[in-house]
Amino acid sequence: xxxxxxxxxxxxxxxxxxxxxxxxxxxxxxxxxxxxxxxxxxxxxxxxxxxxxxxxxxxxxxxxxxxxxxxxxxxxxxxxxxxxxxxxxxxxxxxxxxxxxxxxxxxxxxxxxxxxxxxxxxxxxxxxxxxxxxxxxxxxxxxxxxxxxxxxxxxxxx
Amino acid sequence: xxxxxxxxxxxxxxxxxxxxxxxxxxxxxxxxxxxxxxxxxxxxxxxxxxxxxxxxxxxxxxxxxxxxxxxxxxxxxxxxxxxxxxxxxxxxxxxxxxxxxxxxxxxxxxxxxxxxxxxxxxxxxxxxxxxxxxxxxxxxxxxxxxxxxxxxxxxxxxxxxxxxxxxxxxxxxxxxxxxxxxxxxxxxxxxxxxxxxxxxxxxxxxxxxxxxxxxxxxxxxxxxxxxxxxxxxxxxxxxxxxxxxxxxxxxxxxxxxxxxxxxxxxxxxxxxxxxxxxxxxxxxxxxxxxxxxxxxxxxxxxxxxxxxxxxxxxxxxxxxxxxxxxxxxxxxxxxxxxxxxxxxxxxxxxxxxxxxxxxxxxxxxxxxxxxxxxxxxxxxxxxxxxxxxxxxxxxxxxxxxxxxxxxxxxxxxxxxxxxxxxxxxxxxxxxxxxxxxxxxxxxxxxxxxxxxxxxxxxxxxxxxxxxxxxxxxxxxxxxxxxxxxxxxxxxxxxxxxxxxxxxxxxxxxxxxxxxxxxxxxxxxxxxxxxxxxxxxxxxxxxxxxxxxxxxxxxxxxxxxxxxxxxxxxxxxxxxxxxxxxxxxxxxxxxxxxxxxxxxxxxxxxxxxxxxxxxxxxxxxxxxxxxxxxxxxxxxxxxxxxxxxxxxxxxxxxxxxxxxxxxxxxxxxxxxxxxxxxxxxxxxxxxxxxxxxxxxxxxxxxxxxxxxxxxxxxxxxxxxxxxxxxxxxxxxxxxxxxxxxxxxxxxxxxxxxxxxxxxxxxxxxxxxxxxxxxxxxxxxxxxxxxxxxxxxxxxxxxxxxxxxxxxxxxxxxxxxxxxxxxx
Numbered sequence: 001x002x003x004x005x006x007x008x009x010x011x012x013x014x015x016x017x018x019x020x021x022x023x024x025x026x027x028x029x030x031x032x033x034x035x036x037x038x039x040x041x042x043x044x045x046x047x048x049x050x051x052x053x054x055x056x057x058x059x060x061x062x063x064x065x066x067x068x069x070x071x072x073x074x075x076x077x078x079x080x081x082x083x084x085x086x087x088x089x090x091x092x093x094x095x096x097x098x099x100x101x102x103x104x105x106x107x108x109x110x111x112x113x114x115x116x117x118x119x120x121x122x123x124x125x126x127x128x129x130x131x132x133x134x135x136x137x138x139x140x141x142x143x144x145x146x147x148x149x150x151x152x153x154x155x156x157x158x
Numbered sequence: 159x160x161x162x163x164x165x166x167x168x169x170x171x172x173x174x175x176x177x178x179x180x181x182x183x184x185x186x187x188x189x190x191x192x193x194x195x196x197x198x199x200x201x202x203x204x205x206x207x208x209x210x211x212x213x214x215x216x217x218x219x220x221x222x223x224x225x226x227x228x229x230x231x232x233x234x235x236x237x238x239x240x241x242x243x244x245x246x247x248x249x250x251x252x253x254x255x256x257x258x259x260x261x262x263x264x265x266x267x268x269x270x271x272x273x274x275x276x277x278x279x280x281x282x283x284x285x286x287x288x289x290x291x292x293x294x295x296x297x298x299x300x301x302x303x304x305x306x307x308x309x310x311x312x313x314x315x316x317x318x319x320x321x322x323x324x325x326x327x328x329x330x331x332x333x334x335x336x337x338x339x340x341x342x343x344x345x346x347x348x349x350x351x352x353x354x355x356x357x358x359x360x361x362x363x364x365x366x367x368x369x370x371x372x373x374x375x376x377x378x379x380x381x382x383x384x385x386x387x388x389x390x391x392x393x394x395x396x397x398x399x400x401x402x403x404x405x406x407x408x409x410x411x412x413x414x415x416x417x418x419x420x421x422x423x424x425x426x427x428x429x430x431x432x433x434x435x436x437x438x439x440x441x442x443x444x445x446x447x448x449x450x451x452x453x454x455x456x457x458x459x460x461x462x463x464x465x466x467x468x469x470x471x472x473x474x475x476x477x478x479x480x481x482x483x484x485x486x487x488x489x490x491x492x493x494x495x496x497x498x499x500x501x502x503x504x505x506x507x508x509x510x511x512x513x514x515x516x517x518x519x520x521x522x523x524x525x526x527x528x529x530x531x532x533x534x535x536x537x538x539x540x541x542x543x544x545x546x547x548x549x550x551x552x553x554x555x556x557x558x559x560x561x562x563x564x565x566x567x568x569x570x571x572x573x574x575x576x577x578x579x580x581x582x583x584x585x586x587x588x589x590x591x592x593x594x595x596x597x598x599x600x601x602x603x604x605x606x607x608x609x610x611x612x613x614x615x616x617x618x619x620x621x622x623x624x625x626x627x628x629x630x631x632x633x634x635x636x637x638x639x640x641x642x643x644x645x646x647x648x649x650x651x652x653x654x655x656x657x658x659x660x661x662x663x664x665x666x667x668x669x670x671x672x673x674x675x676x677x678x679x680x681x682x683x684x685x686x687x688x689x690x691x692x693x694x695x696x697x698x699x700x701x702x703x704x705x706x707x708x709x710x711x712x713x714x715x716x717x718x719x720x721x722x723x724x725x726x727x728x729x730x731x732x733x734x735x736x737x738x739x740x741x742x743x744x745x746x747x748x749x750x751x752x753x754x755x756x757x758x759x760x761x762x763x764x765x766x767x768x769x770x771x772x773x774x775x776x777x778x779x780x781x782x783x784x785x786x787x788x789x790x791x792x793x794x795x796x797x798x799x800x801x802x803x804x805x806x807x808x809x810x811x812x813x814x815x816x817x818x819x820x821x822x823x824x825x826x827x828x829x830x831x832x833x834x835x836x837x838x839x840x841x842x843x844x845x846x847x848x849x850x851x852x853x854x855x856x857x858x859x860x861x862x863x864x865x866x867x868x869x870x871x872x873x874x875x876x877x878x879x880x881x882x883x884x885x886x887x888x889x890x891x892x893x894x895x896x897x898x899x900x901x902x903x904x905x906x907x908x909x910x911x912x913x914x915x916x917x918x919x920x921x922x923x924x925x926x927x928x929x930x931x932x933x934x935x936x937x938x939x940x941x942x943x944x945x946x947x948x949x950x951x952x953x954x955x956x957x958x959x960x961x962x963x964x965x966x967x968x969x970x971x972x973x974x975x976x977x978x979x980x
Contacts, residue, residue: 021526022372025364028533032358035537037571038544071945072924074906102945103925105652105862108902136862138649139855141897 059086073099077109089116107137114146123153163292163435166226167459170288170432173219174281174425178418180212184264184274185414191405191588191915193266194662194678199706202764209264213256220249223284230291238290245283271410278421285428295434295463297377298449300367300384301519302529305453308513309360310532313352315508316561319477321345323484324558332826334557343548344555344562351565354540357533359509362387363453364529381452385423388456392419395502398568402935403493403834405588405916429459453513460510469514476511480504484560489767493833493916493935497560498567505561557828570937579962580917580934586969586980587917591681595977598685599889601671601875601882605695608878612696613850614812615874616754616803619668620733620792621661622762622832623818625654625844627781627789634778637790640797641816645846648814649854651893653864653926654845656820659832660914664819664867665707665757671871672889673910673968675976684712689871693717696878698753701743703731705757719743721756730759734795741802748808760792761785763822763831782824813877814848815870834913836920836931838948841911843867847893853877857894863904864926869893887968888975910968919965930961 057065062079069075080095096113099106114129127150134143183205186192200206223245224231230242264270324345328336336344363384370380397415401407406414434455450463461469480500487496556563572580629635630645631652657673658664666680667673671688674680684690690713693700700713703722721739722731736756744752759765766788771777777786796816803809821840823829832840845865857876868890875882876892884891887907895901904925911920917934929942930953939958941951951957973980 018372022368024526024530025361025368028530028537029358029361029365032354032361032533032537035541036354036358037569071927071943073927074902074924077902103862103927106905106925107860107862108900108905136652137858137860137901139897140858140860142900144897 059083071102073102073106073109076102077106077112080109080112084112084116089120092116105132105136107133107135107140107143110136111140111143111146114150118146118150118153121153123150126150127154163432166288167429167432169222169226170281170284170425170428173222173284174421174428176215176219177277177281178421178425179208180216180261181274181277181414181418181421183209183212183261184270184277185406185418186404187264187266188268188270188274188410189404189406190266190678194706195660195915198266209261212261213253216256217253219280220246220253223249227287227291236291238287241287241290245287249280271414274414275417278417281421281428282424285424288428289431292431292435294378294431295455296449297381297455298451299371299377299380300363300452301454302364302367303519304451304513304516305360305363306529306532307519308509308516309356310353311512311516312505312509313349313356315473315477315512316352316356316505317345317349319480319504320484320559320561321348322477323481324555327484327558327828330825331557331828332824334554334827336554336558340551340554341558343551344559347543347548347552348555348559348562350536350539350543351562353536355505355565356509357536359387361533367452377449377452381455384452384456385427388426389416389419389423392422395499399498399502399564400495403495403916407584426456426459430455433458433462451518454518457510457513460507461514463514466515466517469511473508473511473515476504476508488828489830490763491830493835494560494563498564501561501564563828567936567938572937579932579966580937582966583917583919583932583934583969586973587676588915589675589677589978591677591679593978594675594677594681596675596682596686597975597977599670599672599688599885600691601688601872601885601889602880605691605880607696608880610879612698612751612878613853614752614754614808615693615698616812616814617668617756617870618733618754618796618814618816619665619757620761620816620818621757621759622766622820622822623789623844624785624821624824624839625818625842626839627761627785628844628846630846631844634780637777637786638793640793640800641846644796644800644814644816644848648846648848649859649861649893651845651847651865652862654817654843654867655841655864655909655911655922655926656818656843656867657910658912658914659820659834659836659840659918661707661757661819663912663914665705666711668819668867668870669708669711670868672868672885673912673972675972675978676912679710683710687711689874692871692875692878692880693753696751698751699745701740701752701754703736703756703758705731707757708755717750730762730765731757733758733760733792734798737795737799737802740799744806746806752808757819758792761788761818761822785822785824809848811850811852812848813850813853813874815846817845817867817870818843819867834916834918834933834935836911836913836918836929836933838929838942838944841920841922841929842926842944845870847873849877856897858897858899858901859893859895860901860904862925863901864909864922865893865904866890866909888971908964910965919969921961921964930957932962932965 059079059082062075062082066072066075066079076095076099080092080099083089083095084092093113093116096109096116099109100113103109110129110133114126114133117129118126127147130143130146130150134140134147137143186205187197196202196205227242227246230236230239231246233239261273264273324341328334328341366380366383366387370377370383393415396418397411401411401415434450450458454463461472483500483504484497487500491497552562552566556566625631627635627638629638629642630650656664657667662678663674663676666683669689670683670686690711694717697717699717699719701719701721702708702713704720721736721743733756736758740754744754766785769784769788771783771787775783775787775790777783800809800814803812803814820832821843822832823835823837823839826837826839829835829837845867869892870890872882872890873892873894876894882892887910906925908921908923911922912918918931920929920931922929927943927945929944930939931941932939939953941953941957943949943951970980
């Protein structure tokens with residue numbers, strides 16, 4: 001594979017040349033083997049965010065988590081509950097409806113939304129939410145009671 | 159010498175392949191997982207058939223060897239006469255032993271490993287004899303230029319072969335969006351990958367050439383030195399691709415990989431020696447011919463050393479054969495094992511053919527610049543590809559091109575931290591049964607008979623049934639009218655999951671009502687078989703199909719009636735036959751409650767994909783017609799079964815559960831079967847439960863919340879009136895709660911999933927809308943959003959950290975509970 005005959009070179013150069021001729025394929029092969037593998041598909045280890053696990057955190061944290069996980073229906077429900085407790089019914093309703101957009105059959109959210117609507121006086125809408133909740137949670141006393149109370153409210157006209 | 163070398167070579171190929179296959183079978187039998195998953199249940203007819211006829215094949219191989227060695231056996235003073243006689247005599251003794259102790263009785267024993275090793279001695283032995291008998295050809299030094307050109311051409315052929323078939327394959331793959339731009343990028347990446355691999359092989363040849371030239375040894379030594387990279391590459395491939403996929407780990411797997419590689423090299427060298435001989439004894443002696451260069455001799459087994467025409471013809475046929483192999487293997491493959499092996503074989507044969515087809519470059523001098531420049535150019539192209547990182551295109555194209563999948567998987571390496579996590583996950587997978595000391599598990603203690611009349615319980619777990627092939631889960635399904643009718647007056651759980659992606663752990667987890675130790679065959683299962691305890695406490699008569707899983711549960715007794723006697727294996731249970739047996743065996747009186755169990759394999763891929771769709775049946779294009787037809791058939795039998803229960807007036811007061819142990823992939827992203835994959839189509843299962851009205855009205859149930867098959871048994875406890883204890887996150891909890899209860903906890907919890915067969919674990923969260931999987935077999939992690947159609951999410955560091963930590967915690971908890979080292 002040599003292009004120049006070694007016997008025409010000075011002895012030291014010829015010896016070096018001989019070593020290079022013997023070594024470069026192996027060096028290149030080593031480079032090929034070492035460079036072949038890649039770590040791009042499993043890069044990192046990092047600490048998790050405060051959004052993990054327990055939901056018993058403050059409203060600000062839940063809001064930040066929701067910004068990070070905008071499709072987490074359970075997070076929306078929890079935050080909606082906090083809003084409701086704090087008297088922010090509009091914020092709670094918006095979150096419940098957003099949660100239902102993600103998970104339309106979520107009976108827990110239908111019931112919460114129904115309770116909120118009933119408290120606001122919309123008995124028909126509350127009943128519809130109760131029905132939706134009961135459809136996915138057969139025999140749920142809470143759902144049945146919501147429907148009952150909505151019916152009572154509708155009958156009493158209040 | 160009167161024997162034609164080509165005929166001898168053909169005999170050696172036959173016997174070599176036989177001994178390799180026999181050895182592989184023995185190693186499979188030695189591996190607990192492979193034995194229980196493939197051999198014992200008879201899930202592969204080909205495996206079963208092979209070992210049944212293995213004894214006869216051994217004698218055929220011996221007979222062929224004897225015929226080819228006849229000149230030595232008959233001629234006094236012939237070269238290799240003693241070795242030939244020893245081989246034939248020992249072979250006769252071994253053949254007699256095989257007749258006396260059939261190979262079908264090998265079992266999962268250490269003897270299987272040693273038999274596997276012993277089987278590899280034969281091809282090595284005959285290779286040594288042949289090298290003694292047949293004269294060595296004159297060997298010249300490797301032709302570097304020819305090797306370079308052969309590598310380049312082989313890479314192009316390899317890329318083109320699979321690329322050409324990719325449009326056809328795309329039509330059969332679901333869930334891959336591959337517009338032309340993605341496809342072209344994928345093909346480009348494939349070309350760079352292939353060039354890289356073949357250049358590495360070329361550099362290995364060049365290294366051997368350079369080193370042997372430097373030392374000053376003969377070309378013959380150079381030829382033999384080429385087997386060093388050959389054996390190394392083969393051993394690594396077998397260990398990494400085959401052994402890892404089959405859960406065959408540790409020193410035994412390394413030893414068997416090396417032994418298989420050495421035996422393969424011996425067969426190859428043997429055939430090379432034979433193929434380099436003159437075609438007939440009358441032809442010119444070998445030594446007067448031109449020398450064969452070392453690489454040419456190494457390539458001789460495929461196309462010989464003299465005929466370029468044969469080599470060119472083979473180069474044309476090989477791509478067709480390669481794609482045919484992929485088509486044949488893909489549906490019944492295991493974690494792409496066969497497809498990857500076929501790619502490696504194709505690469506080897508292609509290089510050999512191309513090299514043989516090229517003219518020698520004698521007389522033409524090769525400059526170092528050219529010999530080194532082209533590999534360096536390929537190296538730069540590869541680094542550019544890595545820098546650009548068209549990951550999405552490569553991932554999608556890998557679903558269509560097995561060679562890209564092989565290389566994509568092979569080049570993935572873990573960071574030190576990841577390697578540590580993966581090593582831990584592997585250490586908790588397929589644990590040795592002896593290490594496990596499971597405690598008793600009781601949802602209720604003491605367990606007295608239920609206060610009310612226990613309902614009949616019918617538990618039908620249809621192996622491999624996907625939920626989207628049932629109309630209650632998919633409105634496009636129009637071929638399951640009986641199940642639709644059944645669902646109309648039953649509870650249909652929308653987010654039911656199996657905990658394990660394979661039958662071997664999924665079924666025990668149902669019976670135990672919780673996660674089980676990750677062992678192939680559950681030991682000491684009776685004290686933790688909570689379903690059996692419930693049945694025994696209430697004096698249930700048990701009508702059951704037996705299968706390779708439940709047969710280990712020690713279920714027999716006075717109250718046990720087997721519906722399919724003599725049918726213990728997987729091979730396969732047909733529900734329609736079970737219905738006939740049930741009609742015959744179900745007592746008409748109701749003096750004691752009845753429990754019915756069946757795990758039919760009507761839909762299992764090894765059954766259904768071998769069936770033909772009747773000419774009068776058509777299915778919507780979104781469905782795999784053979785599977786749809788199988789589902790349609792079992793639906794009719796389920797209808798017959800339910801009608802029978804109604805006629806017998808048992809239906810109304812029975813708990814009837816229809817579910818599956820796992821689903822299957824039917825071409826999604828190019829995947830078939832379930833193997834190690836925790837994909838939604840595998841892990842989400844149908845769960846439809848008919849509950850007697852008298853019981854249904856007393857409980858609340860949340861059909862939209864995520865539930866697991868491990869919840870089935872505690873739910874049965876609840877329905878029978880027990881207050882099943884909450885045994886913690888490792889165990890199931892009843893679907894049914896008090897009417898004023900709350901099930902929102904189900905939506906909020908993270909839950910653990912696992913493969914039955916390898917270190918692949920997952921986490922399902924957000925009420926079944928998120929799935930995260932750590933796959934140590936393919937060394938990858940992925941996250942899916944399941945809110946609508948499954949959608950891959952980018953894996954973030956936080957996501958990775960959180961889910962890995964959860965999986966590790968769960969595995970520690972399992973190990974602590976079942977008392978094995980963690």
